[in-house]
Amino acid sequence: MLTKRQENILKMIVVEYIKLAKPVGSKLICDKLNCSSATVRNEMMQLEEMGLLEKTHTSSGRVPSEKGYRYYVDNLMEPYELNNEEVYKLQTVFNNSQLELSDVLNRSLEIISDITSYTSVVLDTKSHDNKLKEISVVPVSSEILVVIVVTDLGYVEHKNMEVQGVSLDEVKKTVKLINDLIVGTPIDEISAKLEFEVKPVIAKYVKQHEMLYNAFYDVFTDISSKNVSVVGKNNILKHQEFNDVSKLKDIFSKLDDKNLIENIEESNNDINIYIGHENKVDPDVTVIKTNYKTSKDEGTIAIIGPKRMDYDRVVNLLDYIKKQIEG
Amino acid sequence: MLTKRQENILKMIVVEYIKLAKPVGSKLICDKLNCSSATVRNEMMQLEEMGLLEKTHTSSGRVPSEKGYRYYVDNLMEPYELNNEEVYKLQTVFNNSQLELSDVLNRSLEIISDITSYTSVVLDTKSHDNKLKEISVVPVSSEILVVIVVTDLGYVEHKNMEVQGVSLDEVKKTVKLINDLIVGTPIDEISAKLEFEVKPVIAKYVKQHEMLYNAFYDVFTDISSKNVSVVGKNNILKHQEFNDVSKLKDIFSKLDDKNLIENIEESNNDINIYIGHENKVDPDVTVIKTNYKTSKDEGTIAIIGPKRMDYDRVVNLLDYIKKQIEG
DNA sequence: CCTAGCACTCTTTTTTCTCGATTGCTAAAT
DNA sequence: ATTTAGCAATCGAGAAAAAAGAGTGCTAGG
Numbered sequence: 001m002l003t004k005r006q007e008n009i010l011k012m013i014v015v016e017y018i019k020l021a022k023p024v025g026s027k028l029i030c031d032k033l034n035c036s037s038a039t040v041r042n043e044m045m046q047l048e049e050m051g052l053l054e055k056t057h058t059s060s061g062r063v064p065s066e067k068g069y070r071y072y073v074d075n076l077m078e079p080y081e082l083n084n085e086e087v088y089k090l091q092t093v094f095n096n097s098q099l100e101l102s103d104v105l106n107r108s109l110e111i112i113s114d115i116t117s118y119t120s121v122v123l124d125t126k127s128h129d130n131k132l133k134e135i136s137v138v139p140v141s142s143e144i145l146v147v148i149v150v151t152d153l154g155y156v157e158h159k160n161m162e163v164q165g166v167s168l169d170e171v172k173k174t175v176k177l178i179n180d181l182i183v184g185t186p187i188d189e190i191s192a193k194l195e196f197e198v199k200p201v202i203a204k205y206v207k208q209h210e211m212l213y214n215a216f217y218d219v220f221t222d223i224s225s226k227n228v229s230v231v232g233k234n235n236i237l238k239h240q241e242f243n244d245v246s247k248l249k250d251i252f253s254k255l256d257d258k259n260l261i262e263n264i265e266e267s268n269n270d271i272n273i274y275i276g277h278e279n280k281v282d283p284d285v286t287v288i289k290t291n292y293k294t295s296k297d298e299g300t301i302a303i304i305g306p307k308r309m310d311y312d313r314v315v316n317l318l319d320y321i322k323k324q325i326e327g
Numbered sequence: 328m329l330t331k332r333q334e335n336i337l338k339m340i341v342v343e344y345i346k347l348a349k350p351v352g353s354k355l356i357c358d359k360l361n362c363s364s365a366t367v368r369n370e371m372m373q374l375e376e377m378g379l380l381e382k383t384h385t386s387s388g389r390v391p392s393e394k395g396y397r398y399y400v401d402n403l404m405e406p407y408e409l410n411n412e413e414v415y416k417l418q419t420v421f422n423n424s425q426l427e428l429s430d431v432l433n434r435s436l437e438i439i440s441d442i443t444s445y446t447s448v449v450l451d452t453k454s455h456d457n458k459l460k461e462i463s464v465v466p467v468s469s470e471i472l473v474v475i476v477v478t479d480l481g482y483v484e485h486k487n488m489e490v491q492g493v494s495l496d497e498v499k500k501t502v503k504l505i506n507d508l509i510v511g512t513p514i515d516e517i518s519a520k521l522e523f524e525v526k527p528v529i530a531k532y533v534k535q536h537e538m539l540y541n542a543f544y545d546v547f548t549d550i551s552s553k554n555v556s557v558v559g560k561n562n563i564l565k566h567q568e569f570n571d572v573s574k575l576k577d578i579f580s581k582l583d584d585k586n587l588i589e590n591i592e593e594s595n596n597d598i599n600i601y602i603g604h605e606n607k608v609d610p611d612v613t614v615i616k617t618n619y620k621t622s623k624d625e626g627t628i629a630i631i632g633p634k635r636m637d638y639d640r641v642v643n644l645l646d647y648i649k650k651q652i653e654g
Numbered sequence: 655c656c657t658a659g660c661a662c663t664c665t666t667t668t669t670t671c672t673c674g675a676t677t678g679c680t681a682a683a684t
Numbered sequence: 685a686t687t688t689a690g691c692a693a694t695c696g697a698g699a700a701a702a703a704a705g706a707g708t709g710c711t712a713g714g
Binding site: 097098099100133136138140143144146148150152153154156158159160161162218219222233234237238243244245248249252253256 | 424425426427460463465467470471473475477479480481483485486487488489545546549560561564565570571572575576579580583
């Protein structure tokens with residue numbers, strides 16, 4: 001158990017180190033506390049023995065360890081109030097009704113990346129509640145058609161479809177059959193339904209049924225995919241812990257990794273903080289993430305920065321966004 | 328005028344420097360040529376006086392100047408044959424008929440960025456030949472509608488539209504009027520036509536005409552925008568000329584600059600090479616670009632890398648892509 | 655016109671030295 | 685039983701010095 005004074009010292013070291021990124025010495029602390037530097041040093045030694053602080057070399061000041069950050073985050077962190085500018089900037093995005101949710105998320109996290117200098121990740125998945133509303137087809141050339149898929153919650157996707165030697169009438173017949181048979185189907189069940197309910201029927205009524213079926217099947221499998229975007233990558237360059245080209249390469253490649261989101265995703269619905277080795281992205285970063293869920297979409301938003309991160313601010317910004325969109 | 332031997336030496340220095348990024352000394356050259364290092368040194372001095380070579384310090388080997396690269400590109404560069412792997416990789420993209428042209432471009436330049444370690448830029452603009460084929464509207468909630476715009480060449484765009492207190496009937500009436508009046512209009516003339524031909528008509532027949540007109544106007548103005556993407560940014564990190572965090576910041580911010588494409592675009596239709604100060608992006612890079620034009624799209628594709636760039640390879644890769652997409 | 659030889663220049667790398675910050679420990683003070 | 689003052693010891697950062705190496709320009713002779 002930590003004494004009140006130890007907690008105070010730990011907190012001051014974390015806050016100071018987050019601000020200045022330089023190991024914190026006993027002098028700086030004892031100025032603010034009413035005791036001598038020797039006393040502080042003794043306490044620091046104890047905190048180090050408990051694994052909450054570290055030294056960069058034998059005679060350096062102290063730096064919080066991952067465990068130290070963890071203790072700070074769990075016990076010492078104070079809530080942060082968004083300031084007017086932050087709220088104002090974010091509201092311009094939330095109030096723009098022309099935007100789809102995925103755009104709202106991207107833009108608001110762009111803002112957050114801007115004001116915090118961290119990097120954001122958005123994973124947006126269409127909710128299973130989306131049901132097929134209609135498909136339509138527009139011929140572009142004799143062999144290419146555009147298929148437009150619309151769901152009842154307002155998602156629109158389109159894809160080129162190639163068919164060879166199929167008359168437009170046959171295509172239209174197929175479209176009508178598909179519309180008749182699977183309108184109202186949740187998007188993640190379309191593939192199955194297409195195979196077991198639509199395929200037999202068009203096999204019966206449509207001439208080049210095989211080619212048409214395959215073409216539509218391809219279109220629908222492509223459409224239900226997830227959408228991941230990483231915002232504010234360049235902010236990585238601003239942090240001195242990454243002030244080294246080979247480390248930069250490393251981090252950038254991890255941010256571009258297709259599996260990035262799998263390293264972040266998790267079922268938990270709160271705001272979660274993964275410090276250093278607690279996350280799977282990179283041991284030198286902290287990931288703060290939360291999931292969101294609306295009637296139309298669900299997904300994850302995350303902020304990635306150095307372990308020396310402005311924890312309270314990021315947590316509260318994420319919380320604000322989550323509440324706004326779920327809202 | 329350069330002698331044959333001088334041209335040879337210049338070419339060897341450029342090729343060697345492109346390969347190894349180290350100033351080239353007389354010894355390396357005289358091994359390949361049948362003459363002593365002193366002779367080579369004399370020639371190098373002449374080339375330096377002509378401004379084709381530079382030294383990094385008094386007693387260093389030589390490095391090509393911008394003028395040197397220019398001479399190489401204009402007079403000495405040999406054509407490069409794409410190898411099988413390159414052709415194969417690119418063909419998988421060109422043969423994928425499900426993709427729209429803009430996706431084809433993005434993916435093929437991703438491949439090029441991958442194999443060359445440079446960064447690519449794609450600007451894709453819908454051709455003016457695109458004519459409005461139809462618009463349709465899908466209600467999502469009582470106040471939000473999705474507007475889908477389709478052109479005869481197969482472009483599909485959609486946008487959310489917000490209207491308040493407008494009945495669906497009025498919306499449908501408006502859609503029908505718009506379709507009747509402006510189907511067939513080239514996309515870049517839609518805004519004007521909307522204002523002068525549609526506005527008066529709906530003002531007459533539709534109740535909340537002002538709100539509806541404004542909503543549709545917003546949708547259409549958003550839709551005709553250009554589409555720029557930058558591919559393979561991380562490759563910047565691979566080049567030793569940018570092996571410095573502050574230079575990296577600089578270049579990355581230039582690649583993210585909204586005006587990037589204006590610094591590259593130009594009317595000329597060949598493959599153009601802008602070395603160092605010849606381009607407006609950054610004096611330390613070379614930009615190789617070309618324009619393309621198909622019946623549906625037009626735009627620019629460009630490769631950005633250090634001045635010490637694999638000129639012949641990049642030129643021929645770009646040329647290959649251009650020919651493929653222009654058909 | 656070409657080349658061998660050599661002094662000179664400048665970078666790179668290694669080594670040495672100094673300075674300052676901060677610590678841990680001990681002994682005295684509260 | 686804490687707290688504090690004092691002090692030697694440790695280590696990093698940075699400056700200065702030294703050594704090694706690569707390449708040049710120039711001169712004189714082939």
